[in-house]
Amino acid sequence: xxxxxxxxxxxxxxxxxxxxxxxxxxxxxxxxxxxxxxxxxxxxxxxxxxxxxxxxxxxxxxxxxxxxxxxxxxxxxxxxxxxxxxxxxxxxxxxxxxxxxxxxxxxxxxxxxxxxxxxxxxxxxxxxxxxxxxxxxxxxxxxxxxxxxxxxxxxxxxxxxxxxxxxxxxxxxx
Numbered sequence: 592x593x594x595x596x597x598x599x600x601x602x603x604x605x606x607x608x609x610x611x612x613x614x615x616x617x618x619x620x621x622x623x624x625x626x627x628x629x630x631x632x633x634x635x636x637x638x639x640x641x642x643x644x645x646x647x648x649x650x651x652x653x654x655x656x657x658x659x660x661x662x663x664x665x666x667x668x669x670x671x672x673x674x675x676x677x678x679x680x681x682x683x684x685x686x687x688x689x690x691x692x693x694x695x696x697x698x699x700x701x702x703x704x705x706x707x708x709x710x711x712x713x714x715x716x717x718x719x720x721x722x723x724x725x726x727x728x729x730x731x732x733x734x735x736x737x738x739x740x741x742x743x744x745x746x747x748x749x750x751x752x753x754x755x756x757x758x759x760x761x762x763x764x765x
Contacts, residue, residue, distance in 0.1 A: 597658075597693055599700040602648040604641040609650045609657035611637050617683040647677075649700040651684070651693045659684035661697040663704065666714075676712035677705050682724075694727065 602610050611632050618628035640646055645666070651659040662681040667674060679701060684693045705713055715733055717724045742750075 596653065597691075597696040598652045599649050599696050600652070601700075601704075602641060602650055602660075604638075607637050607641055609652075610641070610648055610660055613650065613657055613660045613683060613685070616685060617681070620686070647704060649697055649704075651697050653688060653691070653693070658688040659693045659697055661701055663701055665708070665710075674712055675708075675710045676714050677701065677708070677710050679713065679715040682715070698731070 614637055615625070615628040615632055618631065619625050640662075641648065645664050647663045647665075649661050649663070650657050660681070660683055661679060664678045664680055666678050667676055679698075682694060682697060684697075701713060713733075715728050716739075717728055717733075719725075719738070
């Protein structure tokens with residue numbers, strides 16, 4: 592079976608429908624209920640994101656249907672870095688269209704954008720448990736540079752003070 596013809600276009604902030612549809616699908620696939628995903632859309636999350644000057648979104652279409660997107664931000668690898676880079680913050684392809692080259696087409700658009708902007712590096716955020724995604728990016732030459740660890744603030748506080756949280760005098764008096 593021949594692969595479908597894939598076209599990638601930058602998203603027009605005045606017409607975010609394709610991104611909204613794909614982002615909602617991504618959220619549901621990530622374990623969020625359809626209702627919760629719809630609520631985030633209604634809150635204007637995608638609209639406010641597309642209004643930012645440092646965010647760029649590209650959508651892949653197969654036979655006029657949106658089948659994937661990539662969200663890229665203009666950021667240095669670290670705040671004190673002198674290198675310029677773009678960060679792939681999300682790359683999503685609908686399940687039915689995976690392994691058809693959609694992600695490669697999206698990354699080609701990111702590469703073209705980075706080259707036009709004179710960017711030296713492309714960085715990708717990949718979930719540590721995403722084995723297939725990690726393999727995909729590794730095959731393209733991405734190498735791990737850091738491990739980002741996340742902890743809820745309350746848990747960190749509890750671990751730092753040793754056991755139960757300690758309260759300040761002001762908190763106790765309240």
